[in-house]
Amino acid sequence: xxxxxxxxxxxxxxxxxxxxxxxxxxxxxxxxxxxxxxxxxxxxxxxxxxxxxxxxxxxxxxxxxxxxxxxxxxxxxxxxxxxxxxxxxxxxxxxxxxxxxxxxxxxxxxxxxxxxxxxxxxxxxxxxxxxxxxxxxxxxxxxxxxxxxxxxxxxxxxxxxxxxxxxxxxxxxxxxxxxxxxxxxxxxxxxxxxxxxxxxxxxxxxxxxxxxxxxxxxxxxxxxxxxxxxxxxxxxxxxxxxxxxxxxxxxxxxxxxxxxxxxxxxxxxxxxxxxxxxxxxxxxxxxxxxxxxxxxxxxxxxxxxxxxxxxxxxxxxxxxxxxxxxxxxxx
Amino acid sequence: xxxxxxxxxxxxxxxxxxxxxxxxxxxxxxxxxxxxxxxxxxxxxxxxxxxxxxxxxxxxxxxxxxxxxxxxxxxxxxxxxxxxxxxxxxxxxxxxxxxxxxxxxxxxxxxxxxxxxxxxxxxxxxxxxxxxxxxxxxxxxxxxxxxxxxxxxxxxxxxxxxxxxxxxxxxxxxxxxxxxxxxxxxxxxxxxxxxxxxxxxxxxxxxxxxxxxxxxxxxxxxxxxxxxxxxxxxxxxxxxxxxxxxxxxxxxxxxxxxxxxxxxxxxxxxxxxxxxxxxxxxxxxxxxxxxxxxxxxxxxxxxxxxxxxxxxxxxxxxxxxxxxxxxxxxx
DNA sequence: CCTCATCATGTAAACGTTTACATGAATTTC
DNA sequence: GAAATTCATGTAAACGTTTACATGATGAGG
Numbered sequence: 001x002x003x004x005x006x007x008x009x010x011x012x013x014x015x016x017x018x019x020x021x022x023x024x025x026x027x028x029x030x031x032x033x034x035x036x037x038x039x040x041x042x043x044x045x046x047x048x049x050x051x052x053x054x055x056x057x058x059x060x061x062x063x064x065x066x067x068x069x070x071x072x073x074x075x076x077x078x079x080x081x082x083x084x085x086x087x088x089x090x091x092x093x094x095x096x097x098x099x100x101x102x103x104x105x106x107x108x109x110x111x112x113x114x115x116x117x118x119x120x121x122x123x124x125x126x127x128x129x130x131x132x133x134x135x136x137x138x139x140x141x142x143x144x145x146x147x148x149x150x151x152x153x154x155x156x157x158x159x160x161x162x163x164x165x166x167x168x169x170x171x172x173x174x175x176x177x178x179x180x181x182x183x184x185x186x187x188x189x190x191x192x193x194x195x196x197x198x199x200x201x202x203x204x205x206x207x208x209x210x211x212x213x214x215x216x217x218x219x220x221x222x223x224x225x226x227x228x229x230x231x232x233x234x235x236x237x238x239x240x241x242x243x244x245x246x247x248x249x250x251x252x253x254x255x256x257x258x259x260x261x262x263x264x265x266x267x268x269x270x271x272x273x274x275x276x277x278x279x280x281x282x283x284x285x286x287x288x289x290x291x292x293x294x295x296x297x298x299x300x301x302x303x304x305x306x307x308x309x310x311x312x313x314x315x316x317x318x319x320x321x322x323x324x325x326x327x328x329x330x331x
Numbered sequence: 332x333x334x335x336x337x338x339x340x341x342x343x344x345x346x347x348x349x350x351x352x353x354x355x356x357x358x359x360x361x362x363x364x365x366x367x368x369x370x371x372x373x374x375x376x377x378x379x380x381x382x383x384x385x386x387x388x389x390x391x392x393x394x395x396x397x398x399x400x401x402x403x404x405x406x407x408x409x410x411x412x413x414x415x416x417x418x419x420x421x422x423x424x425x426x427x428x429x430x431x432x433x434x435x436x437x438x439x440x441x442x443x444x445x446x447x448x449x450x451x452x453x454x455x456x457x458x459x460x461x462x463x464x465x466x467x468x469x470x471x472x473x474x475x476x477x478x479x480x481x482x483x484x485x486x487x488x489x490x491x492x493x494x495x496x497x498x499x500x501x502x503x504x505x506x507x508x509x510x511x512x513x514x515x516x517x518x519x520x521x522x523x524x525x526x527x528x529x530x531x532x533x534x535x536x537x538x539x540x541x542x543x544x545x546x547x548x549x550x551x552x553x554x555x556x557x558x559x560x561x562x563x564x565x566x567x568x569x570x571x572x573x574x575x576x577x578x579x580x581x582x583x584x585x586x587x588x589x590x591x592x593x594x595x596x597x598x599x600x601x602x603x604x605x606x607x608x609x610x611x612x613x614x615x616x617x618x619x620x621x622x623x624x625x626x627x628x629x630x631x632x633x634x635x636x637x638x639x640x641x642x643x644x645x646x647x648x649x650x651x652x653x654x655x656x657x658x659x660x661x662x
Numbered sequence: 663c664c665t666c667a668t669c670a671t672g673t674a675a676a677c678g679t680t681t682a683c684a685t686g687a688a689t690t691t692c
Numbered sequence: 693g694a695a696a697t698t699c700a701t702g703t704a705a706a707c708g709t710t711t712a713c714a715t716g717a718t719g720a721g722g
Contacts, residue, residue, distance in 0.1 A: 004471065004708095006707095006708055006709085007708065007709065008708080016671075016672085017671065017672050017673075018672095018708090018709085018710095019671070019672060019673080019674095019710080019711080020670080020671055020672075022709070022710060022711085023670090023671085023710090023711095026710085028711095029669095029670065029671085030669085030670085032669095032670060032671085034670080034671085046445070046469070048442070048443075048445035048446045049446055049708085049709075050387070050446060050447060050707085050708050050709065051386075051392070051446040051447060051448040052383050052384075052386035052387040052390075052392060052447065052448070052707085052708080052709090053383075053387050053677090053707070053708035053709040053710090054708080054709055054710075055382075055383035055386070055387075055677095055709090056381070056383040056384050056386075056387050056676095056677050056678065056679085056707090056708080056709075057676075057677050057708080057709045057710045057711085058677085058709080058710065058711095059383075059677075061382070061383060063426075063448075066427075071408060071411060071412050071415065072412060072609075077402060077408050080402060080427075081402050081403060084402065084427070084429055084430065087429075088429050093426055093448065094426065094427045094428075094429070095394075095424055095425065095426050095427070096397075096411075096415070096425045096426070096427045097425075098415055098418075098419050098425070099415065111379070112379075114377070114379035115379045115380055115381060115382040116381060116382060116383065117382040117383070117394070117424065138377065140335065224612070224613060252613040253613075255615075256612075256613065256615075259615065278403075279610070279613065281555070281587075282555060282583040282584075282587065282610065282613075282614060283613060283614070283615065284586075284587075284590065284614065284615035335678095337677095337678055337679085338678065338679065339678080347701075347702085348701070348702050348703075349678090349679085349680095349702095350680080350681080350701070350702060350703080350704095351700080351701055351702075353678095353679070353680060353681085354680090354681095354700090354701085357680085359681095360699090360700065360701085361699085361700085363699095363700060363701085365700080365701085380678085380679075381677085381678050381679065383677085383678080383679090384677070384678035384679040384680090384707090385678080385679055385680075386679090386707095387677090387678085387679075387706095387707050387708065387709085388678080388679045388680045388681085388706075388707050389679085389680065389681095389707085390707075
């Protein structure tokens with residue numbers, strides 16, 4: 001382990017003051033003949049500025065925090081990639097919060113942001129209540145919300161038109177003459193689940209279906225196994241001609257389950273997923289899915305945050321992503 | 332935005348010195364009656380310690396850096412989850428480096444670690460040369476290597492017995508009477524590709540196959556599309572009775588490609604993947620795959636790093652993960 | 663040639679903690 | 693009951709930067 005080299009060491013070696021070195025490092029001074037000396041000293045000593053000292057002095061960490069529910073879900077993996085890409089060329093480092101499923105976890109995470117180790121945060125939470133809202137308002141760093149359920153007028157915001165997306169899928173089923181649609185939803189507490197459910201009910205009603213709430217099943221989690229479990233519990237599965245799944249993982253589970261029961265997809269039952277993750281093209285049959293453009297949302301969130309960090313007085317930006325139905329074999 | 336609250340504010344409010352407050356915050360003092368006062372002041376003011384100041388003073392950032400090649404690859408997603416889990420209960424925050432594919436990117440990332448924004452690093456690199464080795468040796472923070480190609484005696488190290496894993500797959504094919512095996516490898520520059528190739532050659536030779544190097548195809552990337560491209564270029568595909576893929580994504584592409592050509596998997600051609608990612612159970616047919624336990628490796632890497640941070644003088648730990656062949660339908 | 667502006671550089675304070683050391687009160691010990 | 697010990701608290705320095713201000717050199721303008 002080499003001993004640590006600070007501005008002092010460089011200054012001494014170059015025969016100047018630390019202030020001058022600092023200015024050269026930050027490009028605040030035009031090149032006197034000194035600059036050359038200093039640069040050489042920096043190279044020879046292998047000087048690297050100390051982030052903590054800088055952070056303390058200028059009150060900026062050059063880090064941003066990405067707070068997500070769950071890295072098991074490919075949709076958040078995609079979002080993470082987008083965010084990563086969005087920050088790639090910036091000076092900011094990316095912190096990954098641990099998975100935040102419950103309100104308590106979100107709160108804890110947000111509170112810890114008060115320690116100013118991050119200059120901004122991108123928050124995508126499954127839950128969103130007054131308590132979280134309250135903590136958000138005490139944060140002294142910019143926040144970009146992605147997929148916040150309710151309209152939050154105070155924060156840059158990237159939402160998805162869940163209702164519309166679900167509606168597109170339902171419409172597509174109907175246009176193919178499939179009217180007996182089962183909606184396989186995720187855990188009902190989460191915001192996406194609520195929104196998607198609303199979308200489903202509304203859309204079904206618009207097609208003159210009575211009591212659409214009878215055609216909803218809830219999986220215990222957003223994963224294939226939970227889908228299989230949920231579907232196993234349904235008595236008269238063959239009354240349905242289509243299944244809309246709240247997520248591609250559920251759809252993957254559904255397809256597995258159906259083919260295990262010798263039910264043909266899409267001939268007997270068509271299946272549509274949501275999120276259009278990488279998975280969709282790899283399943284058999286390939287999965288028709290509603291694309292909510294997670295990666296793009298991540299990238300856009302990064303862009304919004306960068307812009308706000310650049311200029312905190314910008315007007316609040318809100319974007320609603322238009323979903324797109326990507327048609328493949330399963331429906 | 333609330334004004335910032337420091338130790339001074341708390342101290343003033345509680346009528347004590349900042350040193351006392353600091354000690355209470357860090358639990359260095361048994362509860363006098365003062366503690367109560369201080370805790371109340373902290374609560375009322377909503378004090379949170381400033382990470383940068385602390386980091387500067389104690390020369391520790393409470394952050395660790397995870398440096399990975401590519402978040403598109405499910406194997407690194409799994410590893411990330413493992414690392415996340417491993418650090419969940421610790422005080423450390425997790426930084427995610429941008430994707431590091433080339434040597435230059437790795438070097439740049441490692442250099443930037445000299446700014447001590449991280450107390451340790453978990454590095455999993457596709458490439459590993461002297462230059463990287465040199466920079467590693469100048470780092471003043473502990474490093475855990477996961478999947479470093481060559482033995483690096485100086486660093487905690489979690490490797491996988493690639494050769495053995497590939498051998499298991501080959502053996503399994505042979506035991507099923509499939510001797511005409513194609514190895515669909517990834518980009519040849521990367522370390523995993525080299526190791527897996529070696530394993531394939533060696534294993535094939537042990538089964539008395541001459542010139543096994545003739546049975547290797549290289550995909551341009553570790554993804555399904557590249558697999559399809561590579562397989563399209565092979566003239567007499569039906570001479571083979573089995574395909575071993577260097578990665579589950581390649582296997583997914585292979586299965587798609589084969590079923591597109593009406594070649595039955597596994598009846599006509601059996602397929603085995605590597606990594607046993609979440610994907611494996613969702614494909615049709617489900618994918619037999621060599622499990623290299625990526626998530627576990629991530630978790631173990633976190634554990635090793637934590638232990639070393641705790642006690643820097645520990646002897647170097649090396650672990651070689653035993654692969655396991657998870658048999659499903661595709662072979 | 664004097665004045666004034668310009669500019670690179672140096673001086674020193676500040677950012678918010680932690681911690682070695684000093685102090686004095688409370689408690690123990692003989 | 694005096695001496696010794698323990699322990700909570702306070703004082704102040706230090707961590708490595710950035711930056712407002714002062715200083716002195718240089719060049720321009722009259």
